[in-house]
Amino acid sequence: MAEQDGHGDIPLTGRVREKLIARKQDWAREGRLLTGAAAGPARARLPPGQTLVRDWPVLDLGVQPEVAREKFRLRVEGLVENPLRLDWEGFLALPQEEQVCDIHCVTQWSRYDNRFAGVKTRTLLALARPRPEARFVVLHAYDGYTTNLPLAEFGAEDAMLAHSWEGRPLTREHGGPVRAVVPRLYFWKSAKWITRIELRAEDQPGFWEVRGYHNHGDPWREERYG
Ligand SMILES: Nc1nc2c(c(=O)[nH]1)N[C@H]1C(S)=C(S)[C@@H](COP(=O)(O)O)O[C@H]1N2
Numbered sequence: 001m002a003e004q005d006g007h008g009d010i011p012l013t014g015r016v017r018e019k020l021i022a023r024k025q026d027w028a029r030e031g032r033l034l035t036g037a038a039a040g041p042a043r044a045r046l047p048p049g050q051t052l053v054r055d056w057p058v059l060d061l062g063v064q065p066e067v068a069r070e071k072f073r074l075r076v077e078g079l080v081e082n083p084l085r086l087d088w089e090g091f092l093a094l095p096q097e098e099q100v101c102d103i104h105c106v107t108q109w110s111r112y113d114n115r116f117a118g119v120k121t122r123t124l125l126a127l128a129r130p131r132p133e134a135r136f137v138v139l140h141a142y143d144g145y146t147t148n149l150p151l152a153e154f155g156a157e158d159a160m161l162a163h164s165w166e167g168r169p170l171t172r173e174h175g176g177p178v179r180a181v182v183p184r185l186y187f188w189k190s191a192k193w194i195t196r197i198e199l200r201a202e203d204q205p206g207f208w209e210v211r212g213y214h215n216h217g218d219p220w221r222e223e224r225y226g
């Protein structure tokens, strides 16, 4: 899968977990984990159907690309006035910010107060200058994973591309060197090992979105599957 994005020299270890992927797809079809509880008017911190965890589970397709910092490239392209192509130094040269946020995984765990550091998506978008037609974003990762979201939500004030967590470099298993963090949507929208951000006029469902996950994924509306 990695070949498609033209980064065939990034080693992948592990094996794609076909069975796990098929099982999650079945759960999506069956509506597993749905509580039917609507979020009340005063939005709770813990979204419906979620359980708080203290550790930080690792979830991915089973292959974890090993992206050396010298080989890291980040592109912002598609419907932008100023396409960006950044290497590691270029990425670190952008304004750096910190963000403490909660994360909510569709498989039911939530984790509070994660301190990420990196570049806010707003900063990147301000540099790339989206064209007026741009309304959606597809995030592409080094393991071939993709996920889609509305441009407005990708550019939310608390969304970022993170390289550190709790003051330390983001580990490879959690998506280092750089991952997306979009706290207001289920965590599958936060692509690990990100390499390309594509701005589009039309939406294009990503890896889990074509396998039965909700196209939008708001945890407080319990948009798990759809
Ligand atoms: N590149 C990539 N990003 C990904 C995934 C993946 O398989 N590949 N899995 C997603 C899912 S389903 C979740 S829940 C989170 C898990 O992130 P974590 O392993 O750091 O907890 O990453 C998301 N981002």
Ligand SMILES: [Mo]
Pocket: 059, 105, 106, 107, 187, 188
């Ligand atoms: Mo997930």
